Amino acid sequence: MNKGVEWAVHACALLAPLGAGRGLSLAALADYHGVPLPYMAKQMQLLSKAGIVRTSRGHTGGYALARPPQEISLWDIKQAVDGSAPAFRCTEIRQKGPCAVPRADCRAPCAIAAAFSRAENAYRDLLRAIRLSDILSDVTGEGNAQHMLGMLRWYEANVTVLPEKKPKAPAS
Amino acid sequence: MNKGVEWAVHACALLAPLGAGRGLSLAALADYHGVPLPYMAKQMQLLSKAGIVRTSRGHTGGYALARPPQEISLWDIKQAVDGSAPAFRCTEIRQKGPCAVPRADCRAPCAIAAAFSRAENAYRDLLRAIRLSDILSDVTGEGNAQHMLGMLRWYEANVTVLPEKKPKAPAS
Numbered sequence: 001m002n003k004g005v006e007w008a009v010h011a012c013a014l015l016a017p018l019g020a021g022r023g024l025s026l027a028a029l030a031d032y033h034g035v036p037l038p039y040m041a042k043q044m045q046l047l048s049k050a051g052i053v054r055t056s057r058g059h060t061g062g063y064a065l066a067r068p069p070q071e072i073s074l075w076d077i078k079q080a081v082d083g084s085a086p087a088f089r090c091t092e093i094r095q096k097g098p099c100a101v102p103r104a105d106c107r108a109p110c111a112i113a114a115a116f117s118r119a120e121n122a123y124r125d126l127l128r129a130i131r132l133s134d135i136l137s138d139v140t141g142e143g144n145a146q147h148m149l150g151m152l153r154w155y156e157a158n159v160t161v162l163p164e165k166k167p168k169a170p171a172s
Numbered sequence: 173m174n175k176g177v178e179w180a181v182h183a184c185a186l187l188a189p190l191g192a193g194r195g196l197s198l199a200a201l202a203d204y205h206g207v208p209l210p211y212m213a214k215q216m217q218l219l220s221k222a223g224i225v226r227t228s229r230g231h232t233g234g235y236a237l238a239r240p241p242q243e244i245s246l247w248d249i250k251q252a253v254d255g256s257a258p259a260f261r262c263t264e265i266r267q268k269g270p271c272a273v274p275r276a277d278c279r280a281p282c283a284i285a286a287a288f289s290r291a292e293n294a295y296r297d298l299l300r301a302i303r304l305s306d307i308l309s310d311v312t313g314e315g316n317a318q319h320m321l322g323m324l325r326w327y328e329a330n331v332t333v334l335p336e337k338k339p340k341a342p343a344s
Contacts (some may be wrong), residue, residue, distance in 0.1 A: 034268030096206030
């Protein structure tokens with residue numbers, strides 16, 4: 001799995017408690033996670049492309065979740081960063097060698113590919129059932145009061161007000 | 173996932189119908205699957221190291237399953253070739269940055285790592301429940317009679333009798 005998945009989930013978890021119209025700059029996201037800015041940028045671009053976060057440019061701009069945390073699953077984030085190709089890729093080995101099965105007799109998937117596909121579906125379904133809102137309380141350790149206070153101060157210092165989207169000017 | 177997993181499962185499926193004391197040479201296994209011998213050798217070595225197949229050297233030697241097909245799961249084979257490291261590796265991001273959670277407050281795993289771990293467990297459990305014996309009937313396509321006959325002939329021409337293990341000579 002791409003290591004970026006872990007950073008991407010953490011970034012989304014950090015954005016999750018912000019109210020509507022509030023965001024965090026790329027610099028703040030990178031700083032909070034102690035990760036180089038270009039690396040954080042890459043994950044945020046992938047999340048943006050997948051419609052999980054939205055971004056506003058400019059001095060007061062930044063990233064915000066594009067939907068409520070209860071509508072973003074860990075699978076959504078994993079898929080955004082890691083792609084959606086199955087881990088097991090059937091190369092139709094049964095159609096090779098001296099006892100090759102004719103292609104016409106391979107209408108059903110190979111039982112081996114089908115078995116791995118069932119396992120990958122179980123994995124996906126479990127991650128789909130876990131929403132960002134389910135994990136927020138546990139991400140930041142076991143929550144001692146001092147740490148929570150530090151986080152609140154960090155939010156206060158870093159949260160930006162996102163510019164409202166301007167309605168398009170009517171065609172003159 | 174390592175592409176060798178697919179070859180390894182197919183090789184085990186080919187060995188599964190052989191009776192006790194019967195095997196297939198590395199050359200036959202590579203030929204049947206239409207794959208270069210060194211590549212097949214690599215997967216067979218990994219399977220041997222994991223105790224899934226056993227090998228006998230010499231002219232009449234070859235590979236055989238080390239246990240009955242109903243005692244070999246797809247997870248056993250996947251793990252032999254792909255290793256057992258989790259796909260999601262938690263790097264304790266919560267302990268980094270300006271709001272780092274003190275290590276002492278991180279007794280429980282990060283909720284993000286715990287969620288991915290649950291998903292990987294579901295994947296593993298499903299593959300553990302699928303035994304080599306469950307998939308044999310479907311591996312070779314939808315089984316037209318001509319293909320089955322071709323396979324039987326191939327087995328007849330290639331199956332070797334494995335030498336019995338000699339009991340160790342008593343110390344003199």
